[in-house]
Amino acid sequence: MANKVIVIGGGLAGLMASMRAAEAGMQVQIFSVVPVKRSHSVCAQGGINGALHTKGDGDTPAQHFYDTIYGGDFLANQTAAKNMCDNAPRILELFDRMGVPFTRTPEGNLDFRHFGGQKLARTAFAGASTGQQLMYAIDEQVRRLEDQKKVEKFENWEFIGTIIENDKCAGIVAQNMFTMEIKAFPADAVIIATGGLGVIYGRSTNSTINNGSAAGIVYAQGVKYANAEFIQIHPTAIPGDDKNRLMSESARGEGGRIWTYKDGKPWYFLEEMYPAYGNLVPRDIATRAIFSVCIDQRLGINGENQVYLDLTHIDAHELDRKLGAILEIYEQFVGDDPRKVPMKIFPSVHYTMGGIWSDYHTHMTNIPGLFACGECEYSYHGANRLGANSLLSAIYSGSVAGPSAANYIKGLEKSNEASSDVLAAEEKKYQAEYAEILAMRGTENPFVLHDEMGVLMTENVTVVRENPRLEKTLDILKEFKERYKNINCSDQSANGNQTALHIRRLKYMMNLAELITAGALARNESRGAHYKPEFPQRNDDEWLKTTIGTYSENGPVLSYEDVDLSHIKPVKRVYDVDNASGKGKELAEKEAAAGEEDKK
Amino acid sequence: MKTVRLKIKRRESENAPSYWEEFEVPYRPAMNVIACLMVIQKNPVNAQGQPTTPVAFESNCLEEVCGSCSMVINGKARQACSALIDNLKQPITLEPMDKFKVIRDLYIDRQAFFDALRKVKAWVDIDGSQELGQGPRYSRQVQELRYDISRCMTCGVCGQVCPNYSSNTKFIGPHVAPQVVSFNLHPNGAFNKEERLEALMDEGGIFECGNSQNCVTSCPKEIPLRQSIAQVKSEVTWSGIKSLFTK
CATH class of the missing domain: 1.20.58.100 (Fumarate reductase/succinate dehydrogenase flavoprotein-like, C-terminal domain)
Incomplete structure (x- = not known):
């Protein structure tokens, strides 16, 4: 019986896909250029969105969905994003069961914080190293499955090509990074989950492995690549020689303020320009504002390309409890104590919204048997990703791709695995x-x-x-x-x-x-x-x-396809006034009414 | 021109002899050890002006959260990304963490450290990823202790500095003790408490620890190793005594 799935990439998306494929009865082999526990998912800091509604503020998955589509400037596929937001509360519960030490309320419930582009506290977090904590939990579960012989890991192996036989994906070729051995591995289905491509830009907030080459390899093998031009520039990073280090949006979510000097006085320009959202405007908006202040108006601190991210007005104990991990990074790499002096930051390349094209219902690419999920795939974020939606989309898309690959394999008449001659x-x-x-x-x-x-x-x-x-x-x-x-x-x-x-x-x-x-x-x-x-x-x-x-x-050939707009009609996207609050409720009511109509 | 002088212990492969090679790279403010190794990649020439190969090393996040870039810097095992040149005496010596298998130069294989996590079942044994409602509620105090432990990157520094840990000894490594404490503290993780303690009872277990406390002073993430090791030792002892009576 055909049952072999290869997963390339051992970050949150790849491991989630692996776990769910193994649960569906598949034998899974995971290939990763680093021991999977060291994957870039560990760098996500601020949190993960999910309208679990424990704060009594009326939050709903529908509002989360609205904020996501609005924040993405209407380029995200709406059904994909809706499914993701609807499933987010279940994902938080699952990772809580896995033992993630989420920061808690006095009653012992998950605590939630504010994040950009959304008015309600919707972001669950584990200190300020949420990605690390989620990553470790899924790593532990995959180790448990490894113990049960359902999963096998090939760490320090680099993916170098898919094997296509009879127009279907039939396996991969990989190279051992220690011994340089090149070996072909047969499979019934392959899932690519290799993350973003920030390293193409040299310095970014990404890890050194996020060079996009795996996505580039399948692209050169004929896989369609969508919305490549949409690259997120994070507003707040510490510029460095080896990399730019992220200072999480959660710093602003917990009350951090962005400012610079103008006419000798502090100028809180985001609060002035965007009174409805203030420091919590989405990243593209904040980044352009900082750019304009530093480059067009030449008002950066000390005349350099930098502005302040200020936490000094917040209680130091609360800061340590909720943001400790990022404060340590700043102290360690800059040398100043952000509890006492404002941090100096500037925008940096951060996230890849575009990616490998896949059918968002199944996460299968245009090559049968080849799937994609996580940051290397494009479906969920449109033209701009909201903060704390990346951990969510990594996990959610992995949890779709794993079972989907299993379903695909169960529907095959005979195994796809490449023959020994082909290998x-x-x-x-x-x-x-x-x-x-x-x-x-x-x-x-x-x-x-x-x-x-x-x-x-x-x-x-x-x-x-x-x-x-x-x-x-x-x-x-x-x-x-x-x-x-x-x-x-x-x-x-x-x-x-x-x-x-x-x-x-x-x-x-x-x-x-x-x-x-x-x-x-x-x-x-x-x-x-x-x-x-x-x-x-x-x-x-x-x-x-x-x-x-x-x-x-001779270079890329561009074509275009429609965006799925089946739920929300595009409107003008603004953040100086609040045009999004309450829209989730309206949407839910409208869809419920439409559902009633259908029943009649 | 201000430069940074480095002396790097290199070897071609696991069993090849090691040798020192010196490098001199242009200084830049706020530079760290990884940035120096990146300069060598771009210009693989040693201090004597002879062409050489780039130095093999591991790195990834460069913000001390992934655990990749552990090496011995001026005699001290630590993360290379957070080793700022301004704080280091020159020439800066770089050596691989040789308690682990050395692949080449500073590039090592820490598989044994990950395998140890498997041995103590460092996970919550959930029924699966299906919908089963919310997780158990627990207090902020327990969460905060578990979080402090869960920041362990499996970087291997504690093993490198431990006099009882090496490829020739059986000791499982200091890093597992806090993990056992953390999973035994989790309301559902505690269901497998005895199995975790049992795994540390016999040869290679927690009593191979000679209490040098080197791990405590070297851990880059200040994981509560001292308390965890003491607690696990005591619990393993009690668990052993208990099993004498129940068997």
């Missing part, structure tokens, strides 16, 4: 590819080339996007592709060869950089995180559609 041929093909990488004897250093690409992308394809610069960026990316051919593989070791691995990754990162830029160039409007001064308004008549990128040798 041997695939191994040979990738061994030859690897030999070519080792044989590269040019003059370019792959890490330097990556660095240059990061700077180029950060300068031109982040907060403010201008068509002439995007065109120039595409030209330079083409030059980079030529320079890539002239790389020198300075390391020939048959053991732990990180240089050779990086050379392979860089190729696929370049393809995605091109796709992000091409998508941004084509989209002549402003929506969510995508802002063009030349086209400052959202243009639903022409651009309320999903960008689909398809790989070709």
Whole structure:
């Protein structure tokens, strides 16, 4: 009986998919470039949204759904987002049962905090390292399943290609990062859950493994990639040489204020510009405001690109209890105590809203048997993700993809697993590819080339996007592709060869950089995180559609498809006044009434 | 030009001989050890000006939450991302945590540390991911203690500094004791309390700990190791005595 699922990526989405596929009777093999417990999900800080309604403030999943769609500037697929929000309370309960040490109320219930773009306290949290805590809980459950021999892990193995046989996904090829061995693994279905691609931008809040190359590999193998141009720039990070370190939105959720000096006095510009939401406007809005203050108005602190994120008016004990983990990060890496002096922050590349295209009912891509979930997939967030929806979408999409892959396999007439001939041929093909990488004897250093690409992308394809610069960026990316051919593989070791691995990754990162830029160039409007001064308004008549990128040798080919708008009619998105509160209730009542009509 | 001098203990593979190689990289404010290793990747030339291979190392989150980049820096096992150059005496020596299998240079395999978590069943044994309503309520005090323990990154530093932990000894490692405490504190986790204690009763268990307390002073996350180890030792003893009478 066919029952073999391979999951690539061991973060929250991958492990959730693994757990649920194993529960559905599948044998699961997980491939990860790091021991799964070290996955990037651990970096999520502030919390996870779910309208569990324990605060008595009238919160509902319908309001959560409305805020998510409104916050995403109407580009998210509505049914997908609705299902996610409806399921969020169950997800919180599940992770509570797994033993996540969620911060509690005096009565012992889950506590909830405020987050951006939503007026109600809807965000459950475990101190300020919620992602780490959720990640550890699912890691523990997968270890339990491993103990029961339902799951097998291949840690320190890098995914390097899917095997397609008879137009279906029949397995993968992976490389052992210790021994450099290349091996093909057969499967009935494969789930990609490899996270975001911030590292394409060089410095971001992402971990070093979030280079997007796995998504780039399947894209080059013919998988459609959606909404690539939507990259979230988080308003509050500490700029650094090796990375930009995130200062969670929960700092503002707990009362933190953003300000700079104007005419010698503190200027709380978000509170002034957006009185209805103040410091808790969504990230794209806050980021553009900070950009404008620092770059256009030159009002950054000490004339540099930085503003204050201020917690000093809040009780230090409360800060330690609710935000301790991020305060430690600031103290450790900057040296100042944020309980006493305001933190200096600036926006940074943070989250990938776009991603591998999948049918959001099943999470299957356009290649049968190949599924995608988590940040590497695109369905849930549209043009801008709300804070604390990322942990939720990772878990929720994983919990859809796992059983969906199992259902797909149960419906197969015969196993998809690649035959031994095909496996041997695939191994040979990738061994030859690897030999070519080792044989590269040019003059370019792959890490330097990556660095240059990061700077180029950060300068031109982040907060403010201008068509002439995007065109120039595409030209330079083409030059980079030529320079890539002239790389020198300075390391020939048959053991732990990180240089050779990086050379392979860089190729696929370049393809995605091109796709992000091409998508941004084509989209002549402003929506969510995508802002063009030349086209400052959202243009639903022409651009309320999903960008689909398809790989070709000569660069990305763009096409478009409709967004699922089956629940909420698009309206203008504003945050200076409150236009979203109560809309969830209206929506729920309307849908209930429509349901009654259907029954009649 | 201000520079940073590094002396790195390298080896080609697990059984190859190790050797020291020196590097000199341009100084930048607020730079950490990982940033130096990244500079070497971009210009793999040693202090003598000879071309060499980039140094193999592990890193990921770079904000001391993933546990990847543990290494021995100026003789002290710690995370390389939070090792700021301004606070380190030069030349800065970098060595792998050799209580674990060294893959190459500073790149190590800590699988044994993860396997130990499996041995003590460091999980809540839930019936499955199906809908079963809310989890058990418990107090803020218990939650806060469990949270403090649950920040353990399995980084391996406590094993590296422990005189009783090595690839030649059986000791399971200091890191499991707090995990046992935390899961035994959880209302439903406590259902498997005896199994966890039993796993630490015999050879390789908690009594291999010689109380050096090196783990306590080295843990980057200040996990309550001292209290946890003491508590587990006492509970394992009582559990052992109890089982004598019930068997």
